[in-house]
Amino acid sequence: MKVIIFGGAIWRLHIKDMPALDKQEGVETNWYFPRDVEITTVDGAKVVCRTYQQSINPPLRQENEEIPAERRPSSTYLECIINGAKECKLPEEYIEKLSKIPHNGNKASPEMIEKLNR
Numbered sequence: 001m002k003v004i005i006f007g008g009a010i011w012r013l014h015i016k017d018m019p020a021l022d023k024q025e026g027v028e029t030n031w032y033f034p035r036d037v038e039i040t041t042v043d044g045a046k047v048v049c050r051t052y053q054q055s056i057n058p059p060l061r062q063e064n065e066e067i068p069a070e071r072r073p074s075s076t077y078l079e080c081i082i083n084g085a086k087e088c089k090l091p092e093e094y095i096e097k098l099s100k101i102p103h104n105g106n107k108a109s110p111e112m113i114e115k116l117n118r
Contacts, residue, residue, distance in 0.1 A: 022034060026052075032053060034052055058071060072103050073101065075103040
């Protein structure tokens with residue numbers, strides 16, 4: 001499968017923070033599992049990065065097929081992704097593509113939104 005990536009950001013974390021990140025990403029509940037991938041930066045450097053992949057993957061969609069409602073992100077999560085892309089100064093084309101992803105209308109609790117805005 002060919003994957004084209006428009007942009008992204010690499011964050012450097014201390015190894016002591018990995019258990020907390022794994023917990024946040026649902027590793028202990030088997031929702032996601034960590035996976036190392038090799039990334040090529042814009043200057044050609046190769047970097048091994050930790051990513052998280054869903055344990056149970058739904059069937060692939062056709063190129064122009066809508067995202068089913070049960071697979072859409074919450075509006076809070078999508079907003080968080082878009083804000084992160086803006087903060088990292090990712091290409092405007094990529095941010096525009098993110099903003100067109102349909103969400104499921106769900107919002108995080110006020111407490112979670114407060115944590116995200118810190």
